[in-house]
Amino acid sequence: MNLRFDNHFVGKLPADQETGPRQRQVHGALYSRVEPTPVAAPRLVAHSLEVASLLGISETDVASPEFARVFAGNELLPGMQPFAANYGGHQFGHWAGQLGDGRAISLGESINAKGERWELQLKGAGPTPYSRSADGRAVLRSSVREFLCSEAMHHLGVPTTRALCLMATGDEVVRDMFYDGHPRREPGAIVCRVAPSFIRFGNFELPASRGDVGLLSQLVDFTIARDFPELKPGKSAGDTEALRAEWFAQVCSRTAKMVAHWMRVGFVHGVMNTDNLSILGLTIDYGPYGWIDDFDPDWTPNTTDAGGRRYRFGSQPDIAYWNLTRLAGALAPVFASIDALHAGLEHYWHAFAAAEHSNIAAKLGLAECREEDVLRMEALYALLQAAEVDMTLFFRSLSEVDADHPNLTPLDCAFYDIEKRRQAEPGLVSWLTDHGARVKQDGLPFEVRQKIMHAANPRYVLRNYLAQEAIDMAEAGDDAGIHDLLEVLRRPYDDQAGRERFCQRRPDWARNRAGCSMLSCSS
Ligand code: AMP
Ligand code: MG
Numbered sequence: 386m387n388l389r390f391d392n393h394f395v396g397k398l399p400a401d402q403e404t405g406p407r408q409r410q411v412h413g414a415l416y417s418r419v420e421p422t423p424v425a426a427p428r429l430v431a432h433s434l435e436v437a438s439l440l441g442i443s444e445t446d447v448a449s450p451e452f453a454r455v456f457a458g459n460e461l462l463p464g465m466q467p468f469a470a471n472y473g474g475h476q477f478g479h480w481a482g483q484l485g486d487g488r489a490i491s492l493g494e495s496i497n498a499k500g501e502r503w504e505l506q507l508k509g510a511g512p513t514p515y516s517r518s519a520d521g522r523a524v525l526r527s528s529v530r531e532f533l534c535s536e537a538m539h540h541l542g543v544p545t546t547r548a549l550c551l552m553a554t555g556d557e558v559v560r561d562m563f564y565d566g567h568p569r570r571e572p573g574a575i576v577c578r579v580a581p582s583f584i585r586f587g588n589f590e591l592p593a594s595r596g597d598v599g600l601l602s603q604l605v606d607f608t609i610a611r612d613f614p615e616l617k618p619g620k621s622a623g624d625t626e627a628l629r630a631e632w633f634a635q636v637c638s639r640t641a642k643m644v645a646h647w648m649r650v651g652f653v654h655g656v657m658n659t660d661n662l663s664i665l666g667l668t669i670d671y672g673p674y675g676w677i678d679d680f681d682p683d684w685t686p687n688t689t690d691a692g693g694r695r696y697r698f699g700s701q702p703d704i705a706y707w708n709l710t711r712l713a714g715a716l717a718p719v720f721a722s723i724d725a726l727h728a729g730l731e732h733y734w735h736a737f738a739a740a741e742h743s744n745i746a747a748k749l750g751l752a753e754c755r756e757e758d759v760l761r762m763e764a765l766y767a768l769l770q771a772a773e774v775d776m777t778l779f780f781r782s783l784s785e786v787d788a789d790h791p792n793l794t795p796l797d798c799a800f801y802d803i804e805k806r807r808q809a810e811p812g813l814v815s816w817l818t819d820h821g822a823r824v825k826q827d828g829l830p831f832e833v834r835q836k837i838m839h840a841a842n843p844r845y846v847l848r849n850y851l852a853q854e855a856i857d858m859a860e861a862g863d864d865a866g867i868h869d870l871l872e873v874l875r876r877p878y879d880d881q882a883g884r885e886r887f888c889q890r891r892p893d894w895a896r897n898r899a900g901c902s903m904l905s906c907s908s
Pocket of ligand 2: 670
């Protein structure tokens with residue numbers, strides 16, 4: 386395997402003086418050097434063809450014992466300089482102090498044939514200075530979920546970190562899944578995540594919270610130079626302020642676009658703490674996430690958040706904004722005036738509205754989205770919630786409704802409850818009639834409209850129960866469920882003959898089953 390590394394993060398930023406995993410508060414440094422802890426029996430469970438090819442890793446390399454050793458953390462390639470990043474964060478609305486990569490270890494920044502920079506990071510690679518009381522490991526179930534969802538999101542067109550591979554470690558990990566005094570032994574696993582940068586909002590918040598403006602300012606300059614190369618520095622002090630302002634506005638608009646995509650496809654992140662928001666606007670840290678089955682803005686899969694439902698589906702745009710206000714607060718000391726930060730935050734809502742407008746137009750098959758269409762979409766969402774309608778199936782099937790003779794037949798597959806369907810029918814048919822008139826006014830030919838709708842409304846998403854079925858199989862020793870899902874989710878907008886099993890309503894048995902509708906942070 387021939388990877389070329391050029392490690393800017395460790396090469397250009399201050400390191401912790403101590404190396405190794407001893408637990409500690411780390412001041413004046415943005416990371417600690419620490420190596421992965423070897424595992425008993427590395428075994429490749431699955432890999433992404435696309436990510437391997439992005440990195441220039443051949444299929445022969447992937448099949449080699451060296452690949453398994455390297456990506457399970459048992460061996461380093463020349464040029465790798467492993468480290469764990471130091472960051473803080475607001476968790477569930479409260480400042481949590483130093484968190485850091487407690488089980489993620491970055492191996493290095495690989496430069497591919499096109500000159501692109503891709504950082505490789507093992508999640509579950511063993512203890513680091515930031516592991517606190519935990520073990521630095523990850524279980525198979527959560528690793529399967531992260532591996533599959535990263536790739537599924539990418540193919541859906543949602544900005545995300547990627548995943549090169551999923552390795553079984555051969556070691557067992559003990560977890561109390563619902564924190565209720567029932568720990569069990571589970572198979573351990575490691576995912577190799579891949580992204581241009583793993584810098585989070587929390588990387589800026591930590592030095593800011595400690596009044597270390599020098600370190601904060603170094604990180605800001607570094608991030609702009611490495612991760613936002615399209616922003617070019619000027620020469621004067623005023624230019625620096627303008628550059629930082631432009632950067633913050635970019636972070637706000639990227640975050641807005643990412644969340645608008647989540648709302649389009651029905652993705653609920655589940656733990657939108659500021660340590661889980663990427664500075665590049667990538668979906669990061671797949672934990673107790675979930676996909677909307679029956680449309681419900683109040684739903685969250687995260688049982689750890691069941692009380693306040695802070696991170697429920699419908700709150701995600703507001704929470705992203707709140708997180709940006711924390712980031713702005715952290716960045717204030719490196720801005721001469723906070724006007725730019727206010728402007729960036731305001732820009733968030735403009736960027737979000739623009740992204741929402743194009744999503745509404747595409748989801749409904751319109752050439753453009755007018756203000757009245759935003760209201761029409763809101764009315765539709767209220768109807769879908771009241772009638773317990775499957776979000777994915779409804780929007781995918783909407784393109785089959787005849788604008789001249791609107792009725793619910795093409796949408797029948799999307800209802801969970803016959804009685805609720807009956808009650809909702811007049812309202813929905815009236816909405817469809819109204820929509821049919823709007824579509825005719827809009828004037829797009831049927832085929833064009835259907836194409837637009839199919840490109841915005843996926844046929845296949847990683848429904849929670851589908852992931853759980855693949856996990857159950859994998860825990861019993863059969864990886865085929867993972868491979869099947871990975872394959873289907875590579876083309877989520879295509880109708881795939883013979884794969885109908887993957888685009889059905891959630892079955893009844895999965896409604897309240899752990900892993901399917903309820904997930905904790907234990908992973
Ligand atoms: P998360 O909820 O996954 O974003 O994790 C929050 C913090 O806990 C981060 O600092 C993680 O690195 C850390 N963490 C989570 N699980 C573990 C674990 N098993 N071992 C060490 N640190 C962990
Ligand atoms: Mg995290």
